[in-house]
Amino acid sequence: xxxxxxxxxxxxxxxxxxxxxxxxxxxxxxxxxxxxxxxxxxxxxxxxxxxxxxxxxxxxxxxxxxxxxxxxxxxxxxxxxxxxxxxxxxxxxxxxxxxxxxxxxxxxxxxxxxxxxxxxxxxxxxxxxxxxxxxxxxxxxxxxxxxxxxxxxxxxxxxxxxxxxxxxxxxxxxxxxxxxxxxxxxxxxxxxxxxxxxxxxxxxxxxxxxxxxxxxxxxxxxxxxxxxxxxxxxxxxxxxxxxxxxxxxxxxxxxxxxxxxxxxxxxxxxxxxxxxxxxxxxxxxxxxxxxxxxxxxxxxxxxxxxxxxxxxxxxxxxxxxxxxxxxxxxxxxxxxxxxxxxxxxxxxxxxxxxxxxxxxxxxxxxxxxxxxxxxxxxxxxxxxxxxxxxxxxxxxxxxxxxxxxxxxxxxxxxxxxxxxxxxxxxxxxxxxxxxxxxxxxxxxxxxxxxxxxxxxxxxxxxxxxxxxxxxxxxxxxxxxxxxxxxxxxxxxxxxxxxxxxxxxxxxxxxxxxxxxxxxxxxxxxxxxxxxxxxxxxxx
Amino acid sequence: xxxxxxxxxxxxxxxxxxxxxxxxxxxxxxxxxxxxxxxxxxxxxxxxxxxxxxxxxxxxxxxxxxxxxxxxxxxxxxxxxx
Numbered sequence: 026x027x028x029x030x031x032x033x034x035x036x037x038x039x040x041x042x043x044x045x046x047x048x049x050x051x052x053x054x055x056x057x058x059x060x061x062x063x064x065x066x067x068x069x070x071x072x073x074x075x076x077x078x079x080x081x082x083x084x085x086x087x088x089x090x091x092x093x094x095x096x097x098x099x100x101x102x103x104x105x106x107x108x109x110x111x112x113x114x115x116x117x118x119x120x121x122x123x124x125x126x127x128x129x130x131x132x133x134x135x136x137x138x139x140x141x142x143x144x145x146x147x148x149x150x151x152x153x154x155x156x157x158x159x160x161x162x163x164x165x166x167x168x169x170x171x172x173x174x175x176x177x178x179x180x181x182x183x184x185x186x187x188x189x190x191x192x193x194x195x196x197x198x199x200x201x202x203x204x205x206x207x208x209x210x211x212x213x214x215x216x217x218x219x220x221x222x223x224x225x226x227x228x229x230x231x232x233x234x235x236x237x238x239x240x241x242x243x244x245x246x247x248x249x250x251x252x253x254x255x256x257x258x259x260x261x262x263x264x265x266x267x268x269x270x271x272x273x274x275x276x277x278x279x280x281x282x283x284x285x286x287x288x289x290x291x292x293x294x295x296x297x298x299x300x301x302x303x304x305x306x307x308x309x310x311x312x313x314x315x316x317x318x319x320x321x322x323x324x325x326x327x328x329x330x331x332x333x334x335x336x337x338x339x340x341x342x343x344x345x346x347x348x349x350x351x352x353x354x355x356x357x358x359x360x361x362x363x364x365x366x367x368x369x370x371x372x373x374x375x376x377x378x379x380x381x382x383x384x385x386x387x388x389x390x391x392x393x394x395x396x397x398x399x400x401x402x403x404x405x406x407x408x409x410x411x412x413x414x415x416x417x418x419x420x421x422x423x424x425x426x427x428x429x430x431x432x433x434x435x436x437x438x439x440x441x442x443x444x445x446x447x448x449x450x451x452x453x454x455x456x457x458x459x460x461x462x463x464x465x466x467x468x469x470x471x472x473x474x475x476x477x478x479x480x481x482x483x484x485x486x487x488x489x490x491x492x493x494x495x496x497x498x499x500x501x502x503x504x505x506x507x508x509x510x511x512x513x514x515x516x517x518x519x520x521x522x523x524x525x526x527x528x529x530x531x532x533x534x535x536x537x538x539x540x541x542x543x544x545x546x547x548x549x550x551x552x553x554x555x556x557x558x559x560x561x562x563x564x
Numbered sequence: 565x566x567x568x569x570x571x572x573x574x575x576x577x578x579x580x581x582x583x584x585x586x587x588x589x590x591x592x593x594x595x596x597x598x599x600x601x602x603x604x605x606x607x608x609x610x611x612x613x614x615x616x617x618x619x620x621x622x623x624x625x626x627x628x629x630x631x632x633x634x635x636x637x638x639x640x641x642x643x644x645x646x
Contacts, residue, residue, distance in 0.1 A: 047579075077609035217589065220597055230605035289616050296613045 049269050050279040051205025057258035057287050058208050059344035062337045063141035064255035065294055066311030067408050072248025073304045074229075074236030076295040079245065083252035084288045086471060089464030090419050091259055091284035092442045093426045095277050098263040099439045100429075101520075102272035102527050105358035106263035107422045112362055114425030114432060116511040121364045123421040125493035127260060128355055128386075129486065130414035134257075134348030135183060135390030136397065137407040142341035143178035144312025144404070148334035159312070168399050175312075176398040180391060182342060187387035190349050191373070191380055208340050211333060212290055215319050218329070219297040223322050229300035236304075243478055250416075250474035251408050255291050257415045259284075261347055273439035273529045294318070311404055313337065345390075352386035353379050363512045366500060400481065409479040413486030416472040423465035430455050435539040436520055437532045452546065572638040573631055580631060587624030594618035 072079040097110045105112075107127050112120025147159035158174040165171055259280070269275055298307065298314065301321050310317050315337055320330030353370075357379070360367045373380040393410070397403040426442070431450055445456035476483045501508050517540060524533045573580075594617030601610035 077612065081609075081612060213586075217593055220593060224597075224600070226601045226604040226607065226610055229610060230601075230607035233607045233609060285620065289620055292609070292616060293613055296609045299609075 048202055049275055050283055051202045051209075053258065053261050053279065053283045054205040054209060054286070055340060055343050056261040056347045057256065057283060058205065058212070058290070059138065059340045060255040060257060061212075061287075061291055061294055062145065062315050062341055063137060063404065064252065064291075064408070065298065066307050066314035067404060068248050068252045068255070069295065069298065069304050069314065070308035070311055070405075071251055072236070072245050073240055074232030074234070074299060075240055075245055076248060076252075076299060076304070077233075077292055079249040079252045080255065080291045080295050082249050083256065083471065084291055086464065086467035087253065087256035088284055088288060089460055089467060090256075090423075091280060093423055093458075093461060093464055094259045094263060095280040095284075095440050096438055096442050097422070097426060097429075098280065099273050099276040100436050101523065102269065102276065102529075103358070103523055104263075104354050105362070106260045106355065107418050108355065108364075109263075109358060109362070110425045110429070111421045112364075112511075113516065114428040115421070116509075117362070117364060117507070118509050118511075119421055119425075120362065121359070121497050122490065122494070123418050123425075124355060124359050124364060125490050125497075126414045126418035126421070128352060128493070129489045130257065130260075130411060130418065131348045131352040131355065132386055132389045132393060133407055133411045133414060134351065135186070135345050135387060136179075136394035137254075137404065137411055138341045138345035138348065139179045139182040139186070139390070140175070140394055140397070140403050140407060141312065142182055142338045142345060143175055145316060145334045145338035145341060146178060147175065148313045148316050149331065165399075170401060171398055172403070175403070176395065179394050179398075182345065183387060183391045183394065186342070186346050186349055187383055190346070190353075190383045190387070191378055192376055204340055204343055208336060209286075211336050212294075212315075215315065215322070215329065215333060216290065216293045216297055218322050218325060219301060219318055222324065224297055224300040226300060228303070229296065232299050232304055246474045247478040250412050250471050250478060252291070253415060253471050254408050254411045256287060257411060258344070258347070260351065260418075269527075271529065272527050273437075273524075273532055277440035311402070348390060349383060349387055353382045356382050356386075362514075363504075363506060364497070406481050409475070409482035410485055412471070412475045412479065413482040414489075416468050416475055417486070417490070419468045420465065420472060423461055423468060426461050427458060427465070430458060433516070435536060435543060437524075437535045437539070439532065452550075573635045574638065576632065576635060580628060583624055584628040587621045587628060590617045590621030590624065592621075594621060 068079055069076040094107075098106075101109060101113065103109055108120050108124030111123035144159070147157065150159055151157045159172060159178075161172070161174050162170050163173045294315065298318050301318055306317060307314050313334060316330050316334040319333035320326045322329050356365060356369045359365045360370050369382050369385070370379050371381055372378065393407065394403065397406040400406040429436075434453055434455055441456065442458045442460050444459045446459055448455050448457045475486075498508055506512060520536060521533055524530075524536065594614045597610060597617065598614035601607065601614065
C-alpha cells in the first residue's frame with residue numbers, strides 16, 4: 026500500500042523495491058492460488074464431469090497469457106500492469122480501456138473473494154448453530170432467495186478491509202510469504218492425500234463419460250469461460266514488478282513457476298475432486314469446494330476439512346485485499362499517465378493512505394456484492410463479471426505485446442515469449458510472436474464464450490466500460506487533452522529511469538547501445554538520402 | 565528464450581532440498597495415479613494429470629541436479645583458486 030511507498034522531490038509517489046524472489050512468487054500465489062478456492066465449485070457445477078477439461082482448456086490459454094505478461098512485466102517493470110502495456114503499445118485510449126477492464130476486475134475481486142471468504146467461514150456454522158445460517162433466505166419485494174446472513178458477513182468483511190486499508194495496513198510481503206507458503210503446502214497435501222487415500226478412478230471415469238454424452242455444449246462453454254477466473258491475478262506480479270529487486274532477473278523465474286504451479290493445481294483439484302465426490306455435491310456447496318474435498322479424505326478429513334476452511338477464508342480475504350490495493354495502484358498509475366483525475370490519489374495527511382481510492386473502490390465492491398446477492402447465485406454472477414473484465418483486459422494486452430515488438434524493439438527483453446517468426450519491418454527484423462497470436466485468439470474465444478453464455482456479464486461488463494469511457498471523454502475534454510490521441514511521453518527517458526531504479530544497469534547499457542545504433546543508422550540513412558534530394562531539388 | 569543467469573550457488577539450501585523432495589513426490593504420485601487409472605478405469609483427465617505430475621517432477625529433479633552440478637563446479641573452482 027502507499028505506506029510501502031515513498032515520494033520523490035517532485036511529490037510523485039514511487040514504490041520501494043524490497044520484494045525478493047520468494048516474495049514475488051508468494052505475492053502472486055497468494056492472489057492467483059486463492060482463485061481455485063472460489064472457482065472450483067462454480068466450474069464443476071457448470072461443466073460437471075468435464076470440469077478437468079474446462080480447466081485444462083482455460084489453463085492452456087492462461088499459460089499463453091502468463092508468458093505474455095512475463096515478457097511485458099520484465100521489460101517494463103512498473104506498477105501499472107496491463108493498462109501500462111496497452112498505453113505504451115496502443116496509446117492513451119486503449120490504455121484507458123484496458124485500465125477500465127482491470128479496474129472492474131479489482132472491484133469484482135473485492136466482492137467475489139469477500140463472498141467466497143465468507144463462504145469458507147460458513148463451513149463452520151452448521152457445527153456451531155446446528156443449522157446453516159448462511160442458508161437463511163429472505164424475500165424483498167419481487168426478489169426472492171436473498172441469503173441475508175451471507176450478505177451481511179460479506180459486507181462486514183469488505184468494510185473491515187476498507188477500514189484497515191484507510192488506517193494504513195503495511196501490506197507486508199512477509200505476511201504474503203507466510204500465507205502463500207502455508208497455502209502451497211496445504212494444497213499440495215490435500216491433492217496428494219486425496220489421490221492416495223480417497224480417489225476413485227471409476228467415479229471420475231463414470232462422471233466424465235456421462236457428461237461427455239449428455240452435457241450441452243453451451244454449459245461446457247459456460248464452465249470453461251468461468252475456469253479462466255481460477256487463473257486471474259497475474260496482474261499482481263506486474264503490479265509487484267515496481268517493488269521487486271532486479272525484476273528482469275526475478276520476474277521471469279517467479280512468473281513461470283507460478284503459472285505452472287497454478288495450472289497443475291487447477292487441473293489436479295478438479296480431477297481429484299471428481300474422483301472423490303459426485304459433481305452434484307460441488308454444485309450444492311459452491312462456497313467451500315476445497316474444504317469439501319479435504320473433509321472427504323479418510324483418517325485426516327476431520328482435521329483437514331476445518332483447517333482448509335480456515336486457510337481458505339484467510340487467503341481469500343487476502344485476495345480481496347489485493348483488489349483494494351490493486352485498485353489504488355492502478356488508479357495511481359492511470360492518474361500519473363493523465364488517464365484519470367489526480368484527485369483520486371490524494372493522500373490522507375494523518376494515515377498517509379489514498380483514502381479516496383480506497384473508499385470509492387471498496388464501496389463499489391460492496392455495491393457489486395449487494396447486487397449479486399439479489400441474483401439466484403451471487404458467486405456465479407460475480408464470476409461472470411470477473412471473466413468479462415479479465416478477458417477484455419488480456420485481449421488488449423496481447424495486441425499491445427505484438428505491437429510493442431514493432432514499436433519498441435529497442436527495449437531489452439530479459440524474457441521473450443517463445444516461438445517467434447523473423448519478419449522484416451522497414452530496415453529492422455522483428456521477432457513476430459506466434460504464441461502471442463494464439464494467445465490472442467484463445468482469449469478472444471473465451472471473451473466470445475463469456476458474451477455468448479453469461480447473461481449478466483454480457484450486459485453489465487460492457488456497461489461498466491461504456492460508463493468509464495463517458496467519464497474519460499468528459500475528463501480529457503475538460504483538461505484539453507486529446508480524446509483518441511495520446512499525450513506526449515518521453516518513453517526512452519522513462520525506460521532508462523525505470524531500469525536504473527530497478528538497478529538493472531546492464532539492461533540500461535544494452536538499451537542505450539540499441540538506441541545509439543538506431544540513431545547512427547537514421548543519421549546514415551539521412552546522409553545517404555540527402556545528395557539525392559539535392560539533385561532532385563536542382564532539377 | 566533462456567533466462568538470465570543467476571550467480572552460481574554457494575550452498576545447498578533447504579529450499580533446494582524441498583524442491584528435490586517435491587520432484588520425487590510428484591513423480592511417485594504421477595506414477596501411482598497412472599497405474600490406478602490403468603488398472604481400475606482409465607479416463608483422459610486421470611492420464612493428463614498423471615503425465616503433468618511426472619513431467620513436473622522430472623523437471624524439478626533436473627533443476628536440482630543442475631544446481632548440484634553447478635555447486636560442485638563452483639566448489640572445485642574455489643578450491644583450485646585457493
